[in-house]
Amino acid sequence: MALLEIRNVSRRFGAMTAVDKVSITIEAGEFFTLLGPSGCGKTTLLRLIAGFDLPDAGAILLDGRDMAGTPPEQRPIHTVFQSYALFPHMTVSQNIAFPLKMAGKTSEETRSKVKEALALVHLEEKGAQFPHELSGGQKQRVALARSLVNRPRVLLLDEPLGALDAKLREEMQIELIGLQRDVGVTFVFVTHAQSEALALSHRIAVMNVGRVEQLDEPSKIYGLPVNRFVADFIGKCNILDARVLETSPGGLKLEVKGLGEVAAPAREGARSGEHGVLALRPEQVRIGAPDSHHDLKNHFTGRVHDLLYVGDITTYIVELPNGTRIEALLPNSAPGRATFFEIGDAVRVAWRHDAGNFLRD
């Protein structure tokens, strides 16, 4: 039996449907992420799971039991809030002891569990300090320790890394993965940062306007997006209007606007004549001198329209004679070399016949 089951849940605010018939099943021990742009309903869904809000339709089940009649304080589900929500009048230790006190634990047990929780987040020395004396990352750790100290069945995390700077965020990501593995608590993580979701999760539900667009493992979400929204939202993507010319077990032959014939991997259920888009990741596109890459099935010649040097890689935007633009990535592995091509250089872009995805409209 699944640990947490969200069954056909809807929540409306006036005319707006924040969550629209969402069904998700989350297994025990999973690191599950709700990913989507702001306003997609992911935070509303989190509040429904925590119990701060009730669904208009559908049910939320924990261990098979409907949570509808259970107020937040009685659900074995804790939340890490985006602003941490540490109690400013309590020390770090008192903050962490709070849920234990509420659960009526003895002071001895409380003391030992607080100590354990402090060690878990590497804050052994900070127990007597007040939240305002801590840095952002330390506050984050206290919030985590406080929500994990009495081992909830599910831990909800509402964009917990949003307030941290980039470097600290990356450190906390690694720490979160380790923490989740150590304590074995099921994490439901909400974020709008796709790289965070890909890095942390076992499974991701990509949400848009209240619905789940795709629910899958990170590699599938990234590599095999099911529709244009997912392809566009997760990572960078060349999205080109396309029509199926021919289908065969080995692949599709597409008529792509501005490119002509393109070979693409087979897609289940694709029929010739169908309209859609070809979604092509920039890192799947090779870039080389105009006479290179003859071996690849799909190759087109154009000029470098623009380039963006970001250190480890450079993104080239190549414009074909008919105005179509294609993004390609090239790693800057040669030391000291920022660019292989300059703006205006004639180049060839090419990709394998099994690269990219045809997505029906």
Place this chain on the structure above:
Amino acid sequence: MTRPRAETVTRWLVSGPPFLFLFVFFALPSLIMVVASFRYPGEFGGLAPLAATRPGEDAGITAENYGVFFGDWIYFQILAKSFGVALLTTLVCLVMAYPLALLIARSPKRHRDFMILLVVLPFASNFLVRVYAWMIILGDQSVFLRPVNYVLAHLGIEPISLLFTGFAVVVGMVYVHLPFMILPLYTNLEKHDPVLLDAAQDLGANAWSRFWRVTFPLSLPGIFSGAALVFIPVLGMFAIPEILGGKDDWMVGNMIKEAFLGTRDWPFGSMLSIMLTLAVLAVAALAAFLARKGTARA
């Protein structure tokens, strides 16, 4: 480190006038009062001269006023009673103001200003008129009291009287000072981050625990300012005991007023005033000490 000259000049230009004002109209008069409390009263009010102008006249410096105060229990009792009334008023104000301040602070933002306006609206009418109104409300002929006494009479019980009692004094005090408790409490409660209550609930706290472990401790600064704004003015108040209280309900403020305006014994009034100030300072020091001890422990 020396400050730039212009900055020093600006500082004195800004802080100088209020400083001067407080010195001339607060520090200096207080000093004059201290001196006055050690003098003899003049024949027709004011102070007796420092050197006798004719034989047998009381003149010069004396501690006699303090001798009178410490020589008779009654003054200490009145001072203690004044503290009692002030404390009771503060507590009643707190208990009445807290739920209201909380209600306003948790109302939608667009309603709050209007509700605060209602709280301060009584200030728009004259203080004495408002206190006199209570004479009618609490009087024996009041529409509230007559039915009660009618029933009591039928039960063979003596009718009760509310006006000119300690009860009436406290009612008047609470009525007049309630806004001074509501406003600082509201200002404090309004600033509380609602996500803290969500967090507390999420971590297992029911409504009772959420109030006593989160809202209440965070509102202590508001409670302290409200308590100070009610306690200190009530302590020195003379109008309300005079209008609503009986002869037994005199407070230290009434004695001071009587000394200056009634018996025209300025030195005695000054002495009472100084004793009151010292008592307030002692209470404030005690409160500060307890507060510091409280935070050190927390």
